């Protein structure tokens with residue numbers, strides 16, 4: 559951990575009171591002058607830190623910018639997800655950066671955030687708008703010991719962890735639309751782009767790319783998506799602190815990834831199904847040129863959607879574009 563991360567961690571531990579300067583200096587191995595310097599630098603970044611002669615230091619507020627040290631300071635020490643965090647002011651696509659790191663042999667768990675993306679992409683080749691400072695645009699590199707056919711489990715990890723973190727931070731429980739959209743009141747608030755590199759019998763790496771619309775006003779969305787999309791701020795009626803939210807999401811991702819690594823996907827799938835509004839509905843799935851219709855029944859062990867077609871057959875769907883039919887018997 560960097561000195562700034564250690565300092566922020568110490569301040570957060572004493573969020574409701576002061577931590578003595580002598581205690582911080584001892585823990586971080588800093589002189590008083592060096593501590594003053596670190597506090598001044600953090601204040602420059604927008605952190606409000608109070609220093610009182612006989613009481614010590616206290617963190618009053620943190621700015622709504624993504625700061626790798628601060629994010630790492632909020633995560634448990636022996637984590638996988640967020641073991642390393644890198645924040646870019648601007649990049650093409652965080653999935654591209656993660657892909658390059660994967661090819662360079664970087665360990666799993668690295669997370670790439672960008673304040674904005676110039677070529678953010680969604681599923682099925684769609685563009686993903688990523689305006690500066692309005693949302694969370696990030697990618698997680700994982701190297702799971704799964705078969706390629708089981709990789710859909712990680713999309714389920716992404717959607718479930720994201721839904722749980724949004725709920726804990728905003729009190730709004732988003733619906734999951736298969737495979738990996740989060741909706742509030744029928745409007746999309748987040749999407750997940752899972753990309754994989756694999757051989758026939760093993761996964762090399764998986765990149766979970768998450769786009770979450772946090773603080774947009776309606777006018778921040780392009781006119782063609784305005785009716786279909788929403789943000790947490792629009793739903794909640796007040797802005798959401800992106801740093802708090804990002805840390806909460808990484809903690810939930812760690813929890814659900816560990817469940818999959820321990821072979822406990824079934825429990826995760828149950829939670830996913832309870833949040834998924836697609837289950838039980840009549841849907842049409844477009845898979846390239848192919849169109850499949852039926853009732854969404856459940857997820858299978860590998861995270862695929864099981865559809866019962868009009869002929870009573872079960873179709874296993876691993877990708878595609880799902881539309882929920884308005885009203886069916």
Ligand code: BTN
Nearest residue numbers: 651678679680681696749767769
């Ligand atoms: C979708 O709903 O189609 C998936 C959208 C995924 C967007 C995220 S933003 C971070 C990461 N980088 C990208 O280019 N895409 C994903």
